[in-house]
Amino acid sequence: xxxxxxxxxxxxxxxxxxxxxxxxxxxxxxxxxxxxxxxxxxxxxxxxxxxxxxxxxxxxxxxxxxxxxxxxxxxxxxxxxxxxxxxxxxxxxxxxxxxxxxxxxxxxxxxxxxxxxxxxxxxxxxxxxxxxxxxxxxxxxxxxxxxxxxxxxxxxxxxxxxxxxxxxxxxxxxxxxxxxxxxxxxxxxxxxxxxxxxxxxxxxxxxxxxxxxxxxxxxxxxxxxxxxxxxxxxxxxxxxxxxxxxxxxxxxxxxxxxxxxxxxxxxxxxxxxxxxxxxxxxxxxxxxxxxxxxxxxxxxxxxxxxxxxxxxxxxxxxxxxxxxxxxxxxxxxxxxxxxxxxxxxxxxxxxxxxxxxxxxxxxxxxxxxxxxxxxxxxxxxxxxxxxxxxxxxxxxxxxxxxxxxxxxxxxxxxxxxxxxxxxxxxxxxxxxxxxxxxxxxxxxxxxxxxxxxxxxxx
Numbered sequence: 183x184x185x186x187x188x189x190x191x192x193x194x195x196x197x198x199x200x201x202x203x204x205x206x207x208x209x210x211x212x213x214x215x216x217x218x219x220x221x222x223x224x225x226x227x228x229x230x231x232x233x234x235x236x237x238x239x240x241x242x243x244x245x246x247x248x249x250x251x252x253x254x255x256x257x258x259x260x261x262x263x264x265x266x267x268x269x270x271x272x273x274x275x276x277x278x279x280x281x282x283x284x285x286x287x288x289x290x291x292x293x294x295x296x297x298x299x300x301x302x303x304x305x306x307x308x309x310x311x312x313x314x315x316x317x318x319x320x321x322x323x324x325x326x327x328x329x330x331x332x333x334x335x336x337x338x339x340x341x342x343x344x345x346x347x348x349x350x351x352x353x354x355x356x357x358x359x360x361x362x363x364x365x366x367x368x369x370x371x372x373x374x375x376x377x378x379x380x381x382x383x384x385x386x387x388x389x390x391x392x393x394x395x396x397x398x399x400x401x402x403x404x405x406x407x408x409x410x411x412x413x414x415x416x417x418x419x420x421x422x423x424x425x426x427x428x429x430x431x432x433x434x435x436x437x438x439x440x441x442x443x444x445x446x447x448x449x450x451x452x453x454x455x456x457x458x459x460x461x462x463x464x465x466x467x468x469x470x471x472x473x474x475x476x477x478x479x480x481x482x483x484x485x486x487x488x489x490x491x492x493x494x495x496x497x498x499x500x501x502x503x504x505x506x507x508x509x510x511x512x513x514x515x516x517x518x519x520x521x522x523x524x525x526x527x528x529x530x531x532x533x534x535x536x537x538x539x540x541x542x543x544x545x546x547x548x549x550x551x552x553x554x555x556x557x558x559x560x561x562x563x564x565x566x567x568x569x570x571x572x573x574x575x576x577x578x579x580x581x582x583x584x585x586x587x588x589x590x591x592x593x594x595x596x597x598x599x600x601x602x603x604x605x606x607x608x609x610x611x612x613x614x615x616x617x618x619x620x621x622x623x624x625x626x627x628x629x630x631x632x633x634x635x636x637x638x639x640x
Contacts, residue, residue: 189354196350197343204339212332223319224291227304231317234263235306238273238313245272261323266314277323283316296320360384364392376403427454479611482517484558484632485510488547491526495534503540510547513558515632517611525607528600529562529628536566542621552614555633563620563627574617578605604628 247270264283265273271282279296283303294301303318360383367379378396381389427450434446492508499506533543542565550559569577578601608615608630616629 189351189358192354193347193350197347200346201343208332208335208339211335212328223302223324224304227291227302227317227319228306230261230263231304231306231315234265234317235308235313235315238265238308238311238315240311242267242272242311242313246270248272248274261317261319263315263317266316267312278318283318287314287316357385361388374406376400376406479516479518481514482519482522483512484515484517484522484560485513485547487519487522488526488545488560491523491530492545494527495530499534499543502534502538504534504537504543505541506534506543506545508545510545511549513547513549515558515611517632521607521610525604525630526560528603529560529630532600532628533562533564533566533626537564537625538566541565542625544621544627550631552631552633557631557633560630560632561627563625565621565625568620568624568626569617577601577617578615601628604630 242265245267262275262278262283264271264275264278266282266287281296283294283296283301284292284305287305287307289305289307291302291304294303300321301318302324303316305314305316307314360381364379364381364384376399378399379392381392384392431446431450434443434450437443437446488510489508492506495506530543530545533545534541537543544561544563546559546561548559548561550557552559605615611632613633614631616631618627618629619625620627
């Protein structure tokens, strides 16, 4: 699709606007010139007749009648006049007709047809001296004068249009020069150079565009820096479990007895499970941070979702001889069911793994009121080692592990990603996180409060 430049469009629009304005003005002038009763011609006839009458000397009554001898070329004269004294035409212009321009000799204007042409005439009398001056213009003279005036007007307008177009083209080009410099700056930048653009001298109309572009650059730079840190952290986190997997595989290969091989394979299986869980959490975290195609928040039965997720952990809890209790009532919130499932799995997985053998895990989903706001509160608690008060504000940081509770190579060792996922999903759902003590004042508990939940259907 062919597109014109902004410079050309502005110049052409301004030229068209000036041309239309000139045509309107020209039409008004032509109409005024062609109209006999607008006063423009009449005023000129009156002024000329007054000047001629004032310039006539005394004693004209003694002059004989002036002979009327037509002269070639006089038809193009702009004005014709006659001076009458005692019924005699004593003075007249070369283009004046032989008969009186106004035969009744009354003062004032009149329109007459003389020699087949239409005339506009004016008569003025000095009664004291007995002098009458008559001034007139024929239609031919008016048309000739108008044609000349139109020709000169069009020539002047063409010159003005050319000068105006050149001036506008130059001014717009000079005003857009900072944009050209901005484009050249962008073309010369390195691919990952996301520093804000400096545009001195940029027209104020383009400043919001550059400011928005700089804001977008800042967001992209923040995302790029975030991804760099994420990739670096993920590479660091995956290096340890992969090394552990390699070590366990080597031990299994070098085992001398079936018992040693089985033990090495069990450790290898646990490491694979931990690596798979870590990879899944990394992918979930990357998808949330990307924020691409974020789904709309729809009504979700949180109580039913809690029951489904708790059932998924029954086997793991049974293997650890843990007791998992569930307390819920019909609770509906606005959210994304997939993201809420990730939040629940990470909270319950965290509680089950840190509760230890013969531990207890409590999950509840109830209506609650916090700070005068009604909503739904999800609580997941355990009776594990808990989290010191000093570290509770840091547990939602990415890759943070509570000192002394993480041993590389253990299947139940946390990756430091699960709770950061919980915090990110809670932020998306405008929920608040409240770390607190766990079961019977020990262990650890995380409460997630979803405000403004709709009332359950009766």
